[in-house]
Amino acid sequence: MYKKIGFIGLGLIGGSIARAIRREYKDISIVALDDTKESIENAYKDKTIDNNNIFPIDELRDCDIIFLCAPVIINISYLPKLKAFVNEDIIITDVGSVKGEMEQAIIDNNLEEYFIGGHPMCGSEKTGYSNSNDRLLENAYYLITNNNIINQNKITTFKEFISSIGALPLELTPDEHDYVTASISHVPHIIASSLVNFVMNNDSDKKTMKTVAAGGFKDITRIASSSPTMWQNICLTNKDKILKLLDSYLLEIDKFKKSINKGNADEIKELFAEAKEYRDSISTGKGLIENVYEFYVDIADETGVIARIATILANENLNIKNIGIINNREYQEGALRIEMYDEFSMFKAINVLRANKYSIYS
Structure with missing residues (x-):
């Protein structure tokens, strides 16, 4: 070849x-x-x-x-x-x-x-x-x-x-490509970065928002940690489509703003329901934004518990990418977050820990 x-x-x-x-x-x-x-x-x-x-x-x-x-x-x-x-x-x-x-x-x-x-x-x-x-x-x-x-x-x-x-x-076609990627990658990255800047600029002197910003907020803004230089280049080279789609996104925000302002319970619920239905229909395959292979474990607050879990997985030749306690669990059950390198390892780790009587949430 x-x-x-x-x-x-x-x-x-x-x-x-x-x-x-x-x-x-x-x-x-x-x-x-x-x-x-x-x-x-x-x-x-x-x-x-x-x-x-x-x-x-x-x-x-x-x-x-x-x-x-x-x-x-x-x-x-x-x-x-x-x-x-x-x-x-x-x-x-x-x-x-x-x-x-x-x-x-x-x-x-x-x-x-x-x-x-x-x-x-x-x-x-x-x-x-x-x-x-x-x-x-x-x-x-x-x-x-x-x-x-x-x-x-x-x-x-x-x-x-x-x-x-x-x-x-x-x-x-090149034009199709740039419109699609602006919709599902470029604009979401801008939104994620703007959310992080929004919290940073509105936090108190005690940095209370930063302290409790975990769970859902950290998940939806994860991509804000991407290379600033790369995203500078993308914004400058796909400017027209990004600006057009940002205008469309602001209209979506305005829908929420107007419904909340009117106190229209049915409209508010419908906006969230439409989003949930569409989001749940999206394939779990690889896309522009990297998949995260994570799950959560209920653990007792006692010495050595994280080490025991890590040892159980290591004995099964499973490598952990990231592990840590979740202090803000407003949207997530399980106190310990474990991230694996791939889908196979994630499911194997879940089965191994369940066999060892741990409660797992994904």
């Missing part, structure tokens, strides 16, 4: 794609450039990539695929350099959350016949190669945008390749 693959940017997404390719294809040569030397050195030590140094970009000329995995604006800045050595067999692809501006830059650089837009719908609030893993793309949609100029055989082969590393390719 492919013999050599290059990466520009080896952070969370680039690193995870590279790791997944290495897992499935031991004989493919993988090389990478990144502005963080430590990422290159660590990826070389992991045997994910074959180079342990920063090399001139024109050494990517013999790659079959070049993945652009830096922020959108930086990816665009590399296009004139890539244009200098592209050949008819090469594929240039990106992983960016915005396609319109990238597609225009591709046209401006006369690279349409080489470019396939890509966007793996997975991620994390964590960043960098150190947080990447070879299963991040597992059963995640991988959005592919087609400009209808590149050879269709290239598209078909690329989609087969993406499938082979565990992802689920799905084709959209």
